[in-house]
Amino acid sequence: MPHRTIAAGMFALALVLFSACASDPVGSGMEYCLDNAQTAIDASRGLEGNLAPTGRLAIDSQWKGGEESGGICATLMTEKTGRNAKKYWLCLESDRMPGLKLYAPVTDAAPVTDAARFDADFSSAVFFCNYDDGWTWFDMPVSGRAAVERTDAGLLLKSESGIERLPAHRARLRAGSKLLSGDRALVVIKNRQERIEALAEFMHGKKETAENPSWTEFESVWRSFLFPETVSEKKRGEEWKNPAAKTKFSRAEEYSWSEEYSDAVFPANMRELRKTGALWRDWLEAGPWIYAEYNWTAFNRALERGVAIEGKKK
Numbered sequence: 001m002p003h004r005t006i007a008a009g010m011f012a013l014a015l016v017l018f019s020a021c022a023s024d025p026v027g028s029g030m031e032y033c034l035d036n037a038q039t040a041i042d043a044s045r046g047l048e049g050n051l052a053p054t055g056r057l058a059i060d061s062q063w064k065g066g067e068e069s070g071g072i073c074a075t076l077m078t079e080k081t082g083r084n085a086k087k088y089w090l091c092l093e094s095d096r097m098p099g100l101k102l103y104a105p106v107t108d109a110a111p112v113t114d115a116a117r118f119d120a121d122f123s124s125a126v127f128f129c130n131y132d133d134g135w136t137w138f139d140m141p142v143s144g145r146a147a148v149e150r151t152d153a154g155l156l157l158k159s160e161s162g163i164e165r166l167p168a169h170r171a172r173l174r175a176g177s178k179l180l181s182g183d184r185a186l187v188v189i190k191n192r193q194e195r196i197e198a199l200a201e202f203m204h205g206k207k208e209t210a211e212n213p214s215w216t217e218f219e220s221v222w223r224s225f226l227f228p229e230t231v232s233e234k235k236r237g238e239e240w241k242n243p244a245a246k247t248k249f250s251r252a253e254e255y256s257w258s259e260e261y262s263d264a265v266f267p268a269n270m271r272e273l274r275k276t277g278a279l280w281r282d283w284l285e286a287g288p289w290i291y292a293e294y295n296w297t298a299f300n301r302a303l304e305r306g307v308a309i310e311g312k313k314k
Contacts (some may be wrong), residue, residue, distance in 0.1 A: 053089055055079045060088070063154040063309040069302050070212040072097025072297065074148075074155055074309050076106070090120045091147070092157075094299055096212050097292035099129045102142060102163060117149045122163050129288040136188045136286060138171035146303060154310040162300030168193060168201065175285075192289075195273060195282055200293040202267060211298045218291055225265075227257045227280055239265055252277030255282075 057077040065072040077090045088106035104120035122144045128137045144163030149156040171185040180188060209221055228236040242264065249256035255277065262274045273279045283290060 016154070037115060051165070053077070053079045053087075055081065057089065065307050065309040066116070067212075068306045069094075069309070070097075070299060072157075072299070072302065072307050072309060074157065092122070092146075095296070096214075096295040097270050097299060098215075098288045100125060100127045100292050104146070117147065120146045120157075121149050122146065124167065127289065127292070129286060131287075132288040134173065134175040134285065135172045136171075136289070138168040138170045138186075141166040151308070153308065156306055156308050157303060159300075159303040162303055165296075192282060193284060196286065196290050196293050198270065199279065199282070199290060200296075202270060203294060204297075212295060212302075215291060218294065219287075223283070227255075227283065228261065228273075250275040250277075253280050255280065 057079050059075055060078050061076040063074045066076075071094055073093045073095075075093070077089045077091055078182075079087045079089060081087050090104045090106055092104075093100065102122050103124045103126070104122040105206075106118070106120065107114040122142050124139060125142045126137075126139045129135065130238065142163050142165050144159055144161065146157050146159040148161075168186060168189045171189040172179070172181045173185050173188060174180070203222060203226075207221065207225065210217065213221070224231045224235045225237055225239065228240045240261065246258045246260050248259035249260055254273070256279075257275050257277065260276055262271045266274055
């Protein structure tokens with residue numbers, strides 16, 4: 001069967017799975033239908049060549065880190081590349097970056113199955129998240145090497161310089177009945193990426209929070225701070241009380257946004273985004289992306305320190 005036909009069929013399967021599993025990322029929990037749908041998207045729309053998997057993946061071995069690492073998970077996966085041929089990939093994920101998968105090709109199975117140590121050169125990443133009325137998917141090149149060492153308990157991962165992300169390479173998204181792909185989707189993703197990166201930088205400079213916060217902790221602190229109009233009065237912080245006079249409001253996305261609060265709390269480059277509801281739309285549609293971006297620096301710090309990951313062969 002031609003590769004193009006296989007890819008089209010797998011993407012159609014992904015669309016069915018997405019429609020059945022959408023949920024609200026800003027509700028009481030973050031529940032995502034990632035497994036089968038993500039596999040279909042990874043396989044049919046990933047970066048080409050040796051940068052990312054292009055076929056269906058199967059788990060060979062898996063190791064999971066503890067809370068101190070942010071729940072980093074390492075998975076050795078196999079991709080069938082021919083009748084009797086297969087390729088190995090090392091995939092990194094984290095509980096603190098839901099929906100994001102980082103891939104490193106392992107060109108020879110021997111280092112994984114026999115050697116005590118090997119290097120993993122990460123080359124690509126895939127991100128997916130969904131919400132009530134749609135979903136977002138994109139892939140991007142990444143660059144970074146991690147030394148992988150076998151231990152009695154599992155694996156030890158360490159990266160001297162962390163992993164660097166590059167701009168999104170390909171994107172697809174659905175909002176309601178509209179499905180965007182190609183350049184149109186990529187423009188939307190890159191614009192949102194710029195806003196989310198700016199938002200995460202602002203958040204880190206504004207409040208001191210625990211490293212690797214859970215989603216519950218993250219949502220509790222930041223929703224009431226960024227969008228106090230969307231929570232009850234008793235959940236609003238001290239910042240809401242200054243300025244006390246709130247006479248100007250901008251109506252957008254079903255809420256009236258205090259212009260005084262926007263001007264007093266947010267930097268100049270983000271005030272209009274809040275007043276027009278654009279930031280709230282980002283939170284609704286890409287909450288996991290914001291959460292992942294917020295935790296990205298801590299993820300790299302953990303890799304630079306070294307992460308012990310336990311697990312058993314599956």
